[in-house]
């Protein structure tokens with residue numbers, strides 16, 4: 001039966017379980033949006049900026065094991081969305097971005113807002129699919145989802161010319177492909193088991209691919225805990241994936257984030273085996289390619305990632321296993337209990353104790369604003385066992401990693417690669433997807449005004465979340481780097497900000513708002529914020545700038561000209 005291409009696209013999206021699309025409307029694809037709002041199976045969330053829409057789609061994807069979908073207009077709309085594509089590409093998050101395009105007859109003429117997407121997006125997407133033949137629109141959607149979700153997941157762009165939506169087509173809905181799971185070979189599992197059995201001080205780093213596997217089947221996280229116990233292994237979640245292992249589990253061996261503190265990294269460097277289990281390995285996790293050293297690791301490295309292309313790309317592992325980390329965990333469990341486990345209890349206990357020591361609250365009260373540690377520790381006490389936490393990029397996030405003891409039922413969503421602006425949009429998407437969960441977004445004053453307008457989207461669609469604004473009146477991270485590199489130049493020069501009253505700002509959007517300007521207000525303010533159930537809450541935290549991160553404090557003397 002004949003139907004419009006817009007209708008075929010909608011049915012194709014439905015076939016891929018899409019029930020929500022994030023967008024900023026554009027004239028290049030009104031043929032699609034006007035058809036979308038005629039039906040109820042797919043909700044259109046109208047955002048304020050395409051970066052917000054893209055980040056929301058990234059978060060949605062990470063809460064439901066299906067590529068998130070955003071739709072943006074041609075040139076300018078796509079340009080605004082680039083940061084989300086960049087982030088999804090680095091973070092290996094499946095994302096399908098639909099892009100409105102100029103009419104087919106104008107392609108190549110530099111028509112209004114035209115771009116060559118294959119060229120523009122070649123380094124931030126896995127694939128760009130341009131729909132020229134209307135009969136192939138559904139096939140394009142099926143290919144986009146398959147590519148976005150398979151091997152190393154990532155973003156795929158589908159370019160939809162403005163003139164195709166109303167055309168009639170006889171084409172059928174192309175059905176979703178099966179998920180193909182890469183399983184380890186028996187000899188690889190045997191070799192891994194033998195290497196673990198021989199190791200006195202192994203480290204098991206767990207990362208993003210395990211997070212993806214757990215979305216599909218959460219029991220893999222309890223399997224990981226069993227493996228850790230039966231094999232006597234320290235489990236170390238990597239940068240911005242702390243929720244992969246309970247921080248209070250005795251086998252929790254610390255957190256491999258940006259610049260691991262010396263006490264911890266020195267202990268870790270005594271390891272005699274690294275197993276990167278579902279962790280792609282990046283400069284962040286590898287401490288700037290020093291541990292494991294690239295390209296030749298200083299100790300044996302086992303690299304498990306569900307895509308052979310990634311194994312050996314930078315590091316030369318002793319053993320590379322192109323497989324799903326969940327399959328590797330389950331394969332190892334079938335090998336039975338390790339005889340070596342008791343002998344490793346000292347090593348595991350040592351790493352766990354170091355982490356415990358580093359998570360202790362320290363420091364004198366600050367005098368130039370609230371120590372953000374006070375606020376984060378209070379939130380840690382109030383967080384629900386299954387809370388969703390989102391974090392923007394910035395030094396304030398070091399307090400989250402140091403002081404929040406994450407659990408496997410909780411989720412941390414962020415741009416792992418550290419693109420600013422993700423914190424609030426991701427929280428909006430999480431609150432819409434899972435309205436019964438507590439959602440807390442941590443954002444610096446810099447990030448808050450990059451995508452903070454999505455607070456309007458939160459109010460419009462009834463997303464309930466708590467937005468913590470860590471306001472130190474500067475792009476603090478950059479100020480810190482500047483001071484570390486050029487201590488003789490003006491302190492924090494080029495990074496200072498003049499901010500609005502974020503509480504008044506929040507109220508103007510229709511949110512509840514609270515200000516914290518003194519340590520003594522923290523407990524009451526947080527209790528108040530967590531009690532609000534009917535709207536978003538903005539907590540404006542006037543924090544110390546001298547307490548530059550959870551690990552670094554400057555003195556007034558540093559700040560003197």
Ligand SMILES: Cc1ncc(C[n+]2csc(CCOP(=O)(O)OP(=O)(O)O)c2C)c(N)n1
Nearest residue numbers: 394395396419420444445446447475476477
């Ligand atoms: C989109 C984007 N632009 C710029 C940067 C560089 N950058 C990293 S952290 C940072 C400062 C963040 O400032 P703020 O949100 O106030 O947090 P703070 O570091 O002060 O805690 C900047 C500008 C980035 N990571 N992403």
